[in-house]
Amino acid sequence: MKFEHYGRGMAKGMALTFKHLLRHPITTQYPEQKLNVSRRFRGYELVWYEDKCTGCATCAKSCPQGNIEIVTVQEGDRYKVLKFEVDTGRCMACGLCVEACPYQALYMGRGYERARYRRREVVLTKEDLKPSPERQPSGYANPEVEEQLPEQTLLVYRK
Amino acid sequence: MVLKAEPMLISMGPHHPSTHGVFRMRLVLDGEVITDMEPMVGYLHRGIEKLAETRTYTQVIPLTDRLDYLGSMTNNWAYVLAVEKLAGIKVPERAEYLRVIMGELMRISSHLMAVGFLGNELGCTFTPLLYMFREREKIMDLFEMVCGQRLTYNYMRIGGLSHDIPEEFLPAVKKFVAEMPHYIDEYEQLLSENEILLARTKGVGILPQELAISSSVTGPVLRASGVKWDLRKADPYSIYERFEFDIPTGTVSDVYDRYLVRITEMRQSVRILEQAIKQLPPGEARTKVPLLLRPPVGEAYAHIEAPKGELGFYLVSDGSIAPYRCRIRAPSFTNITALRDMLIGWKIADAVVIFGSIDIVLGEVDR
């Protein structure tokens, strides 16, 4: 190997790094600034609407991990869901359950700050799964919801 | 006095910073020179092939995300191609185009990581890697837009895609495609002519053509060895015969050639993306496939040109809802067969560079 270009290549590289020195950092300072997530965001949580659920357990069948636990009891012509539990510690957020749900009772959530200190806290029971102001459904596999959500921040358009 | 001189045995890995995960090399050193080497894998073995036997055909798709986690889209694609071949499912035109767009974006993203980490292993203090992360982030934004996740996409479905793209996707891809060549120029400005990089990579880790073919090496490593073999041209799957692009090949088959092949492939991927966006037809993105698909008894092998090489799925069906056998031909795994021949005689500093130039992902090696 020879010293091919008398250091021209190194000089070009240094010019490029210097150019980047003058560029603005692209980092987002996370807890203070938050980017809008995708409208189809698959967060590590599920949002479940009890009134729409018929207890058919299609979601439980479609889960690759066998993660969704449903116990139902017959009440007249429909089923009452006694237990609906998802262990999000084992959930891989693939969204297959949401896609499979024929009554659109199950949605992926938009939250992503679901770190917990204890393992049992990541098991979502019937009460935890219900929507609340913090737990909003995402538009994954549900175009009606998708239209109402804010647009995603894209880095491509960032200067 | 007799001086006792014996070769030094170093177990490089599984938690060495530049083994791309949990790869382990058992190096025998004479001073700094490597005299023998044995690759050891299996620290990330999760038995995905066994897991696939207990899941329905659709439920295997999220598992394939976990193979080569820098190329999840292409893993999805290879798997659904195999199932479609097995069950004889026709995919709509629009889905084919979208698959090509996703696959090429994925290739750019994976090659960005390969080149960036190669820079890191050469000892750049993260600079090229972080520049490349910037572009990869843009691609991940796009993927997040279409499928809601940034790493494990689970986007392809048997018979198409899980969703059609949202309307803001195409303008964003167009913007990305328009500015990407400029960024590739920047990487080349930073790396391609840098004298230290040339000294470190040129002539290092030569893999002769015959050895490359015999060792079942595929992907950029094979092409850098001068074999013009790209499944997109050699065995066009999906709709690749409709696009114009070139296959870059190397001449010296060294680390630098592998680097250049990857850079050039990124440019060619941008070319394919431009054409695919232009030709994208309207229509459905998914055919109706039963939820519990039962393909006829038989077997199918489908392969695609994943960013790391030929990714193939050999599926055997017994007519039930789960694959009877799902064999994954992982490019990263077969590519490390040639590692020993490339390493011997070089120094430890070269070991990480040559290893990085193969660009393996341990999720795929160990499966």
Place this chain on the structure above:
Amino acid sequence: MTVALSVKEIASKIGEAIPQTVTSVADGSITVTSQHLFQVAKFLKETPGLEFDFLVNISGVDYLDYIEVVYHLVSLKHNHSLVLKTVCPDRDNPVVPSVVSLWRGADFLEREEYDLVGVRFEGHPNLKRIYLWEGFQGHPLRRDYL
């Protein structure tokens, strides 16, 4: 486009060179006896016009009665492909000759099949478990392994 060669023609060619080895010619694949596998592989690799210089994949499939080993071969020179199979009827001790001396890429692939399916590849230079640790009981990719 990679041409999948007509298996009948190749089967007859193999039959001429090495008689009594092809046991069945199913759709798209040739099954040969495991004793002659190495000769067949050598024949396929070295015959002009065939020249399968590239071993794509080795898969072991457990059919409960027997174990099948599938070789996907490609010729980079002529761009054609072939699926070669061999059957080990003895499920307790399946033995197949190793093809490492023909295709070096078979090294890891055979070790993997040995590890997970339990096919012993005779003549492999370094046949030991690759993913699982030495001393692991059983072969996980057998259908009866639970």
Place this chain on the structure above:
Amino acid sequence: MPLLPHFQKWLVENGVPHWAAYVVPALTGIIVALLFLFLMIIVYIYLERRGLGRFQIRPGPNRAGPFGILQAFADFIKVLTKEDITPTNADWPVHFLAPVVAFFSAIMILAVIPIQKNAFITNLNIGILYVSAISSLGAIAIFMAGFGSCNKYSLIAAMRGVAQLISYEVPVLLAIAGVLLISGSLAMGDIVRSQNVPFILLQPMGFLIFFIGVGAELNRSPFDLMEAESEIVTGYHIEYSGMKFALFYLGEYGHMVVASAVMTTLYLSGWKGPFLPEALWFIIKMVMVFLAFLWLRATMPRIRVDQLMSLAWKFLLPLALVNLFATALEVLWQDNIGWEQFPWPFVFLNLGLAAIFILVGSKLLFKTGGGRVEV
């Protein structure tokens, strides 16, 4: 006028015993030097981390204190509270002493650095000789650390480190000899005083060799072989944690401070400069030298060990010899002309000579090491 006699006289006149008149100034000097060193180390660490961040289009550490100024202190507290681990098979005295040696060699050099006119702890008349002698102690520290910690990676690092430091000492000293020929003195203060134009202009090739050589001795980025993260996992301090690691870290930056101070003294005319106070000029120049190193670090990949050796012996050493010879001729010649008054012809002559020598040298001499070794 040196401050020391005045200070001693003032102490004795105020009723301090005679022996204390020696001890008190010495302690004062040590404390002042240490404070200066720590201050500069903190400035350097801050600049390094933030500057590197900006080179890489990220902000760098910016959470601790305004603009992340307190990051170094936060790291210091973290490192103090960490467990101090000594490997079982380590040679513990060696393992224990290595960081101490690494750090103290940096402090000791500071004794002869003139931060402004007459501002040094001691005005050794062999100043530069002392600097080069003490700075080689860093090699011993690295060898002790690498050898004592019973780790194969650190052993490799120790071997690399010793080879590297010994090799680069030769061209660096030859480059310094050029400066000494022109200035005619070994004392640091006199070297600065004799710089009517900065010696970087009169000795451009010498400066280049010195810069590369010092970069290698400090194991800064293109030459950071002995702490190569990607190859030998931070090398010699792989087995260090807690305060010992912090001492290595401080020592590394301490050497950086000292090296940039020496470079400022030798080539950048030390404290000299218009308008601003002298000490400020000195610090500005030091920081500029450091930023040059930082810029290199942000851009360059690492060189391989055999390439590093051949760069020293096959390229820098011949160039340094040629440079020394040319300088000697010029010094003989200047008796007739006297460049003290008219240095500029020599500046252009030397710049031209440097360009020619480097071009010719890179054509004829430069080979970056061997390739594959048959085994």
